[in-house]
Amino acid sequence: MVAARVTGLAKLLGLCVVAGVLVAAVLFPVVGGVGLMSNRASESVDQISSDLVSVDPPQVTSVLDKNGKVIASLFEQDRTIVRSEDISPNMKAAIVAVEDRRFYDHNGVDWQGIFRAAVDNVVQEGDGGGGSSLTQQYVKNYLAYVVARTDDERGKATERSIARKLREARIALQLEREVKDKDEILTRYLNIVPFGGQIYGVASAARTYFNTSPKDLTIPQAAFLAGLANQPSRLNPVNNPEGAVKRRNWVIDKMAENKAFPISDPAKLKQEVDNLKATELGTQNPLRTLSNGCVGTGGGNVNGFFCAYVVDYLQKAGMSLEQIKRGGYTIKTTLDPVATEAAKSAAEGEVSKTTDGIANVIAVVQPGKDKHRVVALAANRDYGIKQDLGQTSYRLPSDVAKFGAGSIFKVFTATAAMEEGKAGINTSIPTPPTYTSPVYKNGGRGYTVKNAGEYGESMSLQQALALSPNTGFIWLEERAGLGNVVDMSIKLGLRNSMQGVNNAGTKPNPDSKNRQYKLTQEQLIKQDNSGSFTLGVTPVSPLELANVGATLTSGGVWCPPSPIEQILDRSGKPVPFTEAGCEQVISPDLAASMAQALSKDDQGNGTSAAAARAAGWDRPMLGKTGTTQDHKSAGFLGATPQYSGAVLTFSDSDSPRPICDGAQPYLCRSGNIYGGKVPARTWFEAMKKIHKDKKREELPPAAPSFMN
Template sequence: MFARATGLVKLVGLCLAAGVLLAAVMFPVVGGLGLASNRAADTVDQTSGELAKGELPLVTTVLDMNGAPIAYLYDQYRIPVSFDQISDTMKAAIIAIEDKRFFEHGGVDWQGIARAAAKAGADGEVSQGASTLTQQYVKNYLAFVIGGGSDEAYEKATEATAARKLREARVALQLEQVMTKNEILTAYLNIVPFGNGTYGVGAAAKAYFDTTPDKLTVPQAAMLAGLVNQPSVLNPGNGVEAAIKRRNTVIDRMRDNNAFGQDKAAAEAKATEFKAAEAGVVPDLKLLPNGCVGAGDGPVYGFFCRYLVDYLTKYGFTEDQLLRGGYTIKTTMDPVATRAAKEAAEGQVPKDTEGVANAMAVVEPGADKHRVRALAANRDFGNNAEAGQSAYSLPAEVTRFGAGSIYKVFTAAAALDKGVTGIDKEIDVPNVYTSKVFKDGSKPYTVRNYSNGTDQKMTLTKALATSPNTGFIILEEKAGLDNVVDMAYKLGLRETMHDVNNAGDPLKADGSNGPSQGDQFKQDNSGSFTLGPGATSVLELSNVAATIVSHGTWCPPTPVEEVIDRDGKPVPLKEPACDQAVAPELADSLAVGMSQDAVSGTAAGAAKGFGRPMIGKTGTTENYWSVAFIGATPQYAGAVMTFTDGVAPQIICNAAAPRLCGNGGTIGLTGGEVAAPTWFNAMKVIHEGKPVVPLPPAAPKYK
């Protein structure tokens, strides 16, 4: 008796609901009726218009310089399709199981509501939902588009309240006035989830059957149609038995809805045949790779992908836009250069070497753009350290380790700029020197050369090749530390000098963990700057070399050629403009001054067989925790850093292969031993087939 009474109450409620909905059709409400979404101020009319437009979250595709896909970024895996690209069997299957009167009602199935009300009156339970495809489209749009697919949004879009159902029905009624039935059916099939992270029939057909929606057979279409009821439970990725059982229920509904013709015997025979078919699901679901982990066959593109995402979010995009916008991003990544850098880095330091990373960046110089052609490391980009992976952007981010004597390039450039010396002029290079300007705490600052030499003087060009410490401390005194630090910024260490502190940590907006690394060296009057002890970015070192051989023009190291939106229109980026960092004559003269390292300097052993005019400079930090090399031809610039990436930094020693060897009294690796060979091994491949281009001549002013 109580159940019957409860059913009568529900019957009255449903009748009242029907009355309200009829009134809504006859007297449209303008504004004020909020929706069950995360934007409570939206009106029904606004949301109806948004649903009619139907702009869905789409996959962003990342392409290399040749137009080949290298990665995909998405929140929802979806392949949008048109009405004509969906098989009639798929349309018949979804209508049969979800809304058999779809082409007869106006958005709300009054007969279905009446049946539900009658059922409620008979047994006290509403066992028939009476939710149309149009209403389901509204619900899914609110949950997965407006709400972004969050748990909160899904709960709001599906909450079991009369108010929510009324609002959903009202929007459905409005949609039926502005969209055709075919448009609504297509929109529904493009938005609904099918399990395993797939949304829409395009992605589902590809994932489960490795086909397209227009080629779906009856058993395939019926299986997909059955998934939308409970996609996480019924999808064949979790086991085919439940999926086949549900599929066969759909086939029966299709038969009952005359999808196989009105001849009952023939329709029954077809249904029996279709239900006997095997599941037909591909052994390995064809799911689209998502994100930077695993990008590229190998994988080898993950570090570039990570830098790309960071770059785009810094200069014009939000991460949500990238994951939902359906952009096509044409990048600057050269797959040949990337693989060459990867093989060279891993060839010198195997990926499973404990605590030793070897990272390389390659940038193409230019007057209007510095294109990043490769970012690679001996590690793969990923979260499994035991498999030789790293989640840190090793070639692109500012590491906490120094580049050693490479920073002498900035001292040389500042000395040339201030007229202190010229590339052919001799400078003092005593074996030991105590500075008259810089201090080591309360004591005078004393430096020694790596090895005692007989020369007490040498040209700046020879000094850049052989790297005596004392000579560059003297030049730093004469040129001024502030000018040397500023030169490092001008030539390319812009993030390194301005945006991080001495530990390499990004500066907080309130400056509480500052000052910047560059300001810290200035404030401390630290002469050690020219010896490169501070945090450094491999990519920015590469861009320094690119700036020098670009006749002094600095450009941001960009990974982006062009961004195209879903409508085929280019999207501008807010990238920094290129600037003339130093005079072209100064840059060209500095390049000539750096041209002997690969001939008779610290990189000569590694450079054998390269045979091209180039600039170069090795670097080794005083504690032997890191070594580096930068170099460039007029066609390509690059940098390599080998550094300790374990929890506790140690000296890197070079035995049969680089290894950690503690921190006690051991002379470790130098920049000419691992970093330089990595550079030359990669650049030999990258330069194959390219003409030999000479360096520009030095200006008389800077000789």
């Protein structure tokens, strides 16, 4: 008993000292200014006070599809700022009653409350609180959840010390002098205070616990939230409903004491309070929390890959992840939900999500001369971290895949040869069963290739693109020049794929005699004079491959594959961001001629004709299949004037193996998958749905200068 009284007297003395120092801070600003720096030592109290007036706390960033539907929420703190008029008077009355009943009477620091708290701490042995006003609590929360960026900084912002009390009081006094409007300070407090977990502010709390808006909060709901604000963990209604009800009812009593109810008759007031306290708690179970990030986005994870690409794209454009997750932006994207669902259904229809070791990936881009909009990024996998459920955290459609796209790279050889004047659509090229190149080497010997099928001794370039003989394209690559072919792949769209670091190659760093630096794919291919480039052995991004088709169907204009239509800040104002400009990379005549050169793949005995017939495809298109030599990957690139898409099917296990085609593809010893099988079937199934109700459009005619 004596020890408790001594402890209580010590607390009383401590609070009295605080009160004395606070008075000194008001009467003698020089004294009060000592030690009043924020957690960030470079900022003075005056600067922080200004921030409290002008800087909004972190808010949820919403990612929308092209129709304005939210597909993902990105945040550090689940918070949505609301105006004073959008907060129920019940909520304001409840928080004032329980936290600062003299809020409208003091000037930022409740001196009476501080002395009351000091006495209560003695009498109640520590249960009387610290006497902080709502304005001071707002300051504390601001420093902890807006200014602070680390746990250590948050700890300093909430530590039990006279210095903290002094700092908060000084800022609170200055803040109330500057703002003057008590309701604005109360609104700011309600927008910043934590309500448990990642839930901050009354709007998110109203949605999470009651699935309602802050404007529509009833008295019992408001009382619950007001009681929860300072003890969210202990009073979680899911884990401790009895404690939550007890605390809510205590707040209702405090509201009655503070004359929050316009009832003068004591008996009627008691009856009203009893009725309110008898109300069911009514909280959501489970709580209606927001899914944070790209994992677990709406539509059964169908939007996860697109969301991840949006984040990556904005980071490359100069927005930090912290900025994105704190900024409260509205990001309007190019995602087409119809196209995405069609792509997802097609990819998973050909290869189930739980198929061991096989990914089936599709990207769809909308051509244009001012923008190439990414409308769908999908895979048989879901975007997530549960591998046993067929999920992956790799950005399969947008990242560079493990394997190449096979003969799809012949598109670059043909385009470069036509640009260099070495071939035209009708030019006859030799296609013998075997060809040994005198230009490209393999271990000191000439590079020898064989055809996968039987062909005549020669055929036109257009036929060769449809039938895909290997020997003819090695011959054509010699004439076009490997450097020109590689450069063409970059111009048409493989910007990231070809600039990626290749771990197989290094060379001396010109800036240092003793250091090596790794080569990019482009550098290694050119350095090694790799004639196999035209056969598509180089790892490639499915999205960039789709963008190649968009470049050809956009009159030779390359644009970055963009997922962004517009970014708005929390005030609804457009936010500028850096995006690469479009480029005329090949002439419109060459682009049109290449589209015609590639227009026979889905017809006759073209490599994708069987898949096209099975799908009932009847639109003009350009197309090219590809398969890598060991059958660990295969792909299909196809485009119409309206959409371009690329499919890549590849072994994505830690120990890649060849893929065999069947009712469902499977890993096997030798492999028999081709671009005309799973990849082409996936493309036609998806694109038939995506083109539904779209007007039939013809490919542009070839230019006479590129015919022969």
